[in-house]
Amino acid sequence: xxxxxxxxxxxxxxxxxxxxxxxxxxxxxxxxxxxxxxxxxxxxxxxxxxxxxxxxxxxxxxxxxxxxxxxxxxxxxxxxxxxxxxxxxxxxxxxxxxxxxxxxxxxxxxxxxxxxxxxxxxxxxxxxxxxxxxxxxxxxxxxxxxxxxxxxxxxxxxxxxxxxxxxxxxxxxxxxxxxxxxxxxxxxxxxxxxxxxxxxxxxxxxxxxxxxxxxxxxxxxxxxxxxxxxxxxxxxxxxxxxxxxxxxxxxxxxxxxxxxxxxxxxxxxxxxxxxxxxxxxxxxxxxxxxxxxxxxxxxxxxxxxxxxx
Amino acid sequence: xxxxxxxxxxxxxxxxxxxxxxxxxxxxxxxxxxxxxxxxxxxxxxxxxxxxxxxxxxxxxxxxxxxxxxxxxxxxxxxxxxxxxxxxxxxxxxxxxxxxxxxxxxxxxxxxxxxxxxxxxxxxxxxxxxxxxxxxxxxxxxxxxxxxxxxxxxxxxxxxxxxxxxxxxxxxxxxxxxxxxxxxxxxxxxxxxxxxxxxxxxxxxxxxxxxxxxxxxxxxxxxxxxxxxxxxxxx
Numbered sequence: 001x002x003x004x005x006x007x008x009x010x011x012x013x014x015x016x017x018x019x020x021x022x023x024x025x026x027x028x029x030x031x032x033x034x035x036x037x038x039x040x041x042x043x044x045x046x047x048x049x050x051x052x053x054x055x056x057x058x059x060x061x062x063x064x065x066x067x068x069x070x071x072x073x074x075x076x077x078x079x080x081x082x083x084x085x086x087x088x089x090x091x092x093x094x095x096x097x098x099x100x101x102x103x104x105x106x107x108x109x110x111x112x113x114x115x116x117x118x119x120x121x122x123x124x125x126x127x128x129x130x131x132x133x134x135x136x137x138x139x140x141x142x143x144x145x146x147x148x149x150x151x152x153x154x155x156x157x158x159x160x161x162x163x164x165x166x167x168x169x170x171x172x173x174x175x176x177x178x179x180x181x182x183x184x185x186x187x188x189x190x191x192x193x194x195x196x197x198x199x200x201x202x203x204x205x206x207x208x209x210x211x212x213x214x215x216x217x218x219x220x221x222x223x224x225x226x227x228x229x230x231x232x233x234x235x236x237x238x239x240x241x242x243x244x245x246x247x248x249x250x251x252x253x254x255x256x257x258x259x260x261x262x263x264x265x266x267x268x269x270x271x272x273x274x275x276x277x278x279x280x281x282x283x284x285x286x287x288x289x290x291x292x293x294x295x296x297x298x299x300x301x302x303x304x305x306x307x308x309x
Numbered sequence: 310x311x312x313x314x315x316x317x318x319x320x321x322x323x324x325x326x327x328x329x330x331x332x333x334x335x336x337x338x339x340x341x342x343x344x345x346x347x348x349x350x351x352x353x354x355x356x357x358x359x360x361x362x363x364x365x366x367x368x369x370x371x372x373x374x375x376x377x378x379x380x381x382x383x384x385x386x387x388x389x390x391x392x393x394x395x396x397x398x399x400x401x402x403x404x405x406x407x408x409x410x411x412x413x414x415x416x417x418x419x420x421x422x423x424x425x426x427x428x429x430x431x432x433x434x435x436x437x438x439x440x441x442x443x444x445x446x447x448x449x450x451x452x453x454x455x456x457x458x459x460x461x462x463x464x465x466x467x468x469x470x471x472x473x474x475x476x477x478x479x480x481x482x483x484x485x486x487x488x489x490x491x492x493x494x495x496x497x498x499x500x501x502x503x504x505x506x507x508x509x510x511x512x513x514x515x516x517x518x519x520x521x522x523x524x525x526x527x528x529x530x531x532x533x534x535x536x537x538x539x540x541x542x543x544x
Contacts, residue, residue, distance in 0.1 A: 193382075199386035199414075
């Protein structure tokens with residue numbers, strides 16, 4: 001019920017169109033289509049997670065750091081004998097703790113200052129990973145066993161895991177986040193000083209959102225590394241994991257709940273489709289999305305037209 | 310009369326050279342107190358220090374007997390200090406009802422009342438009505454209001470937090486004579502409800518009409534304190 005309360009009718013209609021499309025892909029798809037769909041889900045979860053920080057008004061350019069931490073900690077935990085499913089949560093928790101620490105360190109920063117600091121905090125774990133033997137240094141770790149023993153590479157299990165994770169995260173979030181929190185976040189985002197003067201603990205909300213956001217990134221990073229079977233600093237801390245969710249959220253509408261998810265899915269699938277025709281330069285779709293968003297779609301596809309309450 | 314706010318030797322020095330406030334001390338009791346003085350006297354800096362937006366370089370602030378120097382702005386609001394800003398700070402993209410509902414949430418939290426969205430809306434509507442904003446404007450975005458209306462809306466959002474003391478910063482500036490009269494009436498009625506006011510104001514007519522005590526600031530120092538019906542002045 002809560003989901004219906006905070007999702008606008010427009011968002012709901014689009015979701016109703018998107019759900020059968022993706023269900024069909026998952027049931028009937030194979031090979032490239034399935035992989036594209038599951039990567040789409042992965043970026044969609046990240047976009048949703050990134051947006052939790054953006055909802056407090058901060059633009060992070062360094063969320064790839066949390067993604068990489070989740071991936072590395074999960075793999076190292078798994079190698080040291082911890083159950084692989086449990087290791088995913090350990091990885092997510094480590095990313096969440098790092099998110100909380102960075103948030104505590106940079107709580108006075110906002111705007112450009114926060115964006116620049118976020119790049120710095122994404123680079124610190126990368127440098128650490130490049131220089132430790134436990135992380136395999138620059139060459140990383142290879143031959144990571146899949147999360148579940150998947151015999152065939154074409155099994156759709158991993159796609160279901162990504163899809164189910166997206167759904168579970170969405171349900172958990174909506175179970176706890178009501179309209180009142182939405183209203184407080186909109187206040188913090190628009191005018192932090194006014195929100196504080198009205199009794200809202202803005203720093204606490206920023207920290208909580210950052211913690212959940214980094215936890216989600218860590219969780220997805222852990223799933224991703226079990227999926228691809230190897231990890232190294234360049235791939236785990238790839239800037240793409242900071243920028244793709246950001247662009248997806250901006251394109252979809254960062255003031256809405258579903259917007260970042262739909263935005264990320266549209267962009268990723270467009271990118272994948274275009275890449276079949278133009279193997280080189282297809283990533284231009286993200287640049288185009290930024291241009292379209294800035295010039296014609298201020299507020300994204302799901303610009304909050306309707307009042308919250 | 311019981312002291313509501315006590316300011317003790319507050320100083321604010323920017324960049325170790327610019328003295329905005331120098332050893333400012335005063336007490337205010339329940340009632341309406343005005344602070345006046347020329348531009349640059351340090352009035353808004355003082356408000357920012359009381360509400361926690363700016364840290365004092367030295368000195369002490371006591372609200373209802375409690376030292377609140379270490380309180381963050383939201384905690385000062387929870388303690389009972391509401392404020393408006395010289396240039397209205399609103400949530401522009403939100404409707405009037407939503408703006409006030411944000412304040413109502415804090416007011417409800419203070420009395421440990423769990424209000425649902427409908428109750429928040431209802432109470433926000435009642436406050437807007439009390440302040441004198443017409444019902445047909447409740448759903449429009451705050452940015453679409455005139456400056457005078459924005460200032461009244463800001464007063465409504467702060468009142469919604471159930472403050473004991475309101476700091477109002479040049480609320481009448483930019484208002485027509487009629488608007489200022491309406492504002493004066495609203496302040497009087499809020500005072501009747503038990504809210505004290507500390508107002509930074511240039512409009513002497515409004516000050517004389519409302520204030521029981523007038524503090525004059527000049528170049529960061531108090532140069533005069535007078536009380537209604539009292540011809541004596543002193544520091």
